[in-house]
Amino acid sequence: MTTDPILELYNHQFAIISLETTGISPQHGDHLIELAIQTVNWNGELLDSYETLIHPGKDIEGFQIHGITDEMVKNAPSISEIAPDILSRLNGKTLVAHDLDFAIRFLEPALNGKIANLKGICTLKLANLVAPDSGLRRLEQLCTYYDIDLYARHTAKADSLATAKLFSILKNLYNQKFEIEDFVRDFLFVIKIDDCPNGRNIFIKRKEARNIANIQKTRLYDLLNRLTSNAGDSVPVRQYLNVLDRALADRILSEREIVSLVELASDYKLSKDQVMKIHREYLRKLIRIYLLDEILTNTEMEDINLVSELLCILPKDLDLLIEYERTKIQITTPGLQKQLKSLKGKSVCFSGHLSCKINGERIDSELAQQLVKERGLMVKRVVSKNVDYLITAHAESFSGKGRKNRKALEYHINVMDEKIFWEMIGVLVD
Template sequence: MTSDPIPELAKHQFAILSIETTGISPQHGDQLVEIAIHTVNWNGEILDCYETLVHPGKDISGFQIHGITDDMVKNAPSIEEVIPDILSRINGKTLVAHDLDFVLSFLKPAIEAQASVLIGICTLKLMNKVAPESGLRRLEQICTYFDIDISIHHSAKADSLATAKLFSILKNLYLQQFDLDVFLKDLLTIIQVNNCPVQRNLYMKRSEAKNIANIQKTKLYNVLNRLTSSSGDTIPIKQYLNVLDRALADRILTEREIISLVDLAENYRLSKKQVIEIHQEYLRKLIRIYLLDEILTSSEMDDLYLVAELLCILPKELKLLIEYEKTKIPITTPGYQKQLKSLAGKSVCFSGHLSSKINGEKIDRELAQQLVKERGLLVKRVVSKNVDYLVVALAEKFSAKGRKNRKAIEYHVNVIEEKIFWEMIGVQVDD
């Protein structure tokens, strides 16, 4: 430290640790099941937050306290796998924890070989020093005493955040009673990690673990595991999607529907990976339809989450699919709201094959109908007196060949070229 420590203290950082475990004694085999580290500066501002469940390598006891079950940690990283993330986040900082000795008793075996010292600031001891009259020990009690809210009790992340706030208060109380030099000498110990590893950012949060556990309990997930790991020669995407459309029409997958889907997959020797990819394609199309107006409403998001869960797709994977679709070129041409209002209720019939593309993908009949319906127009299968527009690929090649074309001439239906029609209803297609 320099003679004037204030500028240096402004740069100093603290690593606030909190853990959840299978029990109270690492000497008797208890293990870590969750860890959270908040990095804060001298002013208490949060600079980084890391949290993850940890696979303990044994069955979990005491889950009634912290709510972490065996199913939740089944896919979580081991302590050895998260050591780089722990070491990189405590390196060059001062450790802070409530009952630091307890926390370090679980961490020492894994990290002490690479850390020069493993000491720091214990908020329990600091509390006894600045407010001995309170007689409080537990984190929840002390936080209540100082009016600090803990959003979720016995959650490493929530406890770490609460400890960070508590430390800021206790530090200020300490400095009111003792000199800054005393604080620097007695409490400010910087951890130095030898050959500090690079952060891997390997983690599994509680919410993700619960989602995975819920999906793994579904009937569809169980039967998907019956599928082969090797791929077949043909992939009947349309056939599978058609069955999926019928099954998901009511947003319920019955046991019979699940068996039908898996039977179809087995008949074509689809692997589990291929089926999941088809499920993602189904969800991607649904996202694309909902994004036609460039807005995802709350009801649309609810439906996407429901469909994703039914198809064994995790929320984080759904978010990635949504972000991917959002980054594509907008489908709707701006400034057509007034024109679309005048077209609302008009009827459209398509003749022949469609040729236009959106973002390099050809518009099929299914997408064409969705594009039209989203804009308030009606789709007709056949041409009648009630049809307002007959859409054709090229107007200059329009002839009386074909039943639809003859009916359009007979009923004086407006014949419009496909590309002009898309422009008219505000759909941006490729040049």
């Protein structure tokens, strides 16, 4: 039983690869510094996209061409670390590249001979078959000729996406001139890898690398690196956070503020890891407050990114914090719009310490005020005739002790148990 060549093509996938290197010859010590793989089907639909910078293990020269500097690849994975990601994306597919021979010269040794006699489709050669008289060979020339947008030349991602579009055009033009069986016979080289490893999805993109490089240039990052690597026994989280709150109020860290933070950490013998843990927790709580309405606006994201950079938190760690908070149990009870509308403008005052928790964490005064404000109510610091509800952790044992309590009795203010109040305004508590 013969396989239908058209059906075979429609069920097939293509790995469009583009790379940037330190030079033109791996035999003379040049290495990969960036790689991108776009997985597409016969119709040109994008199924998967992968890109990463690669640490070459040597200094980079000629960065003016590709814009990749030593600082950008400082934290990038090595080729051996991303080999499983490359192999898993090539396995079972046909490799496509512009100037395929150049790509293979770097890929085969980089993958430690895991793929021998690598073959595929070269869009440069395919273009010569389709339009032999054009005389065009460079990717940007062919993109201009076929009206393909190449928005950032000499970046692996942009080049691979442009190559994918070029391939889609060229294979359609080829099939107008030749039989589709010819294409299957001459171009469909399916890569088969024995014991192919599973992808690990390790990568660092250009934007992230630049952000990391910028963070590592900051004065705070430099001073934090001078802290002890041995964790201290006492962690003055509250004291450190108080200083941090004041320093970040204007979203600027002055030299004096940076020195004060590091001196405090040094006095308490905090390690860099302990300080960064406090920084991540500070940022996590900020993200949580912004996510109370389950939406991160552009303004909120700008503030989160700014605080993240000031606290030397890497972009990938920020993404994990946001993802963590997004996936936590929703704290807003659905279907309460009408009830909240009737409560809009009402004022509340909290008496004593709060005891309720959200996802295992006690609601502090900052979060309590934010929860109330998000739902259209107002928070009052003192009890007056204008207060509608006095919230207390133990309403059943409410007494006239304390100034706020006496005022509440005097003004006949509604005293409400904290848990009942949270339920009333649609906050799910433990």
